[in-house]
Amino acid sequence: MKLFAPSYYNSFRCIGKECTKNCCIGWEIDVDDDTLNKYRELGGELGERIRQSIYKDGGGAHLKLCNGERCAHLRADNLCSLIIELGEEMIPEICREHPRFYNVYDGVCEVGVGLACPTAAKLITSANDYRPYEIGKIDIREAEEIGAELNACRAYFGAVCDFGKKASLFDTVVFADYHARVTLSDLLFDCLTRPDADEKITADAFSPCAADSTEYAYENGEARSAAALFSELEMLDSGYGEALCEAIEYGEREGEKAREFFAEFKGEFSALFHYFIYRHLLNGALDGGAHAVIKFAAISAYSILSLAQKSGKGIADEATDFSRNVEYSDTNVSSILEKAVAEEVGIGFILRILKPSDNC
Numbered sequence: 446m447k448l449f450a451p452s453y454y455n456s457f458r459c460i461g462k463e464c465t466k467n468c469c470i471g472w473e474i475d476v477d478d479d480t481l482n483k484y485r486e487l488g489g490e491l492g493e494r495i496r497q498s499i500y501k502d503g504g505g506a507h508l509k510l511c512n513g514e515r516c517a518h519l520r521a522d523n524l525c526s527l528i529i530e531l532g533e534e535m536i537p538e539i540c541r542e543h544p545r546f547y548n549v550y551d552g553v554c555e556v557g558v559g560l561a562c563p564t565a566a567k568l569i570t571s572a573n574d575y576r577p578y579e580i581g582k583i584d585i586r587e588a589e590e591i592g593a594e595l596n597a598c599r600a601y602f603g604a605v606c607d608f609g610k611k612a613s614l615f616d617t618v619v620f621a622d623y624h625a626r627v628t629l630s631d632l633l634f635d636c637l638t639r640p641d642a643d644e645k646i647t648a649d650a651f652s653p654c655a656a657d658s659t660e661y662a663y664e665n666g667e668a669r670s671a672a673a674l675f676s677e678l679e680m681l682d683s684g685y686g687e688a689l690c691e692a693i694e695y696g697e698r699e700g701e702k703a704r705e706f707f708a709e710f711k712g713e714f715s716a717l718f719h720y721f722i723y724r725h726l727l728n729g730a731l732d733g734g735a736h737a738v739i740k741f742a743a744i745s746a747y748s749i750l751s752l753a754q755k756s757g758k759g760i761a762d763e764a765t766d767f768s769r770n771v772e773y774s775d776t777n778v779s780s781i782l783e784k785a786v787a788e789e790v791g792i793g794f795i796l797r798i799l800k801p802s803d804n805c
């Protein structure tokens with residue numbers, strides 16, 4: 446199976462004990478069946494100690510968390526005692542793979558690093574090339590068979606990346622939104638209804654001049670509707686949901702100040718926008734619709750920048766908090782996508798900030 450990744454992917458290195466948001470603290474750490482079997486076979490005091498550190502619930506086996514919600518095997522110096530005593534092959538799969546995500550389809554696997562890791566977040570927010578390239582092969586047997594839909598989504602994302610290299614951020618968001626709503630939706634419908642739909646859909650299907658920015662008028666109350674997408678989600682940090690909703694409305698209220706901030710950090714906005722599309726497009730397109738994914742990507746990038754402007758913290762730090770609270774859960778993402786479709790949430794309030802004039 447061909448493996449694709451954005452060009453920044455291979456630069457990722459875990460910084461281990463230097464990490465400020467260590468993934469061995471505060472997360473439920475699953476123990477997969479293969480690792481559990483290895484632990485069952487381990488003899489002596491060490492084997493017993495590891496088995497004692499595992500608990501089971503309806504979701505499977507997990508490593509216990511101790512004081513400060515630290516993994517039972519995280520030493521005081523923030524190094525992992527399992528790696529030190531047994532080697533990396535003896536840690537659970539989730540620990541080896543974090544913060545990577547894989548989208549696996551027939552013949553193609555797309556991999557990336559997720560914003561929930563602060564080191565990955567720095568890499569992602571400073572990237573300027575978002576297109577996935579083939580980086581090798583991977584042996585994965587369980588894959589979803591989706592053929593033509595995959596080609597359509599990959600062609601769409603390639604077209605958005607190419608368009609964004611030549612166009613302004615405002616025009617790129619309009620282009621992405623328009624083609625998700627119109628062209629890609631039609632192509633996906635064709636793929637679902639005609640088993641012989643062309644599997645060789647290319648980026649040419651997404652014409653650069655099709656989008657009409659006058660369709661994207663700003664309507665009062667859009668920011669409030671966008672904020673409502675995030676209410677009732679299960680978030681990790683108490684109070685995060687309220688802070689997020691406030692920040693979404695803050696950008697709308699601040700007008701000129703927000704425009705200046707967004708103009709200064711348009712590279713970060715663009716990197717985040719593309720990251721969310723790359724990570725969620727195909728699953729989301731089959732789930733809640735491609736157009737909902739683009740709204741999610743635009744609103745998420747906007748929220749992160751608004752949070753950063755309001756708090757004075759770095760954009761990468763805010764992106765990590767956003768991902769840990771919102772994106773970590775597939776249930777959260779599905780709920781946002783479904784609501785975005787059902788409640789027809791608009792993104793005119795974001796485009797108004799991205800375009801430094803009032804006439805959009």
Ligand code: SF4
Nearest residue numbers: 459460464468562564
């Ligand atoms: S969050 Fe990222 S950098 Fe930090 S310990 Fe985990 S993988 Fe390493």
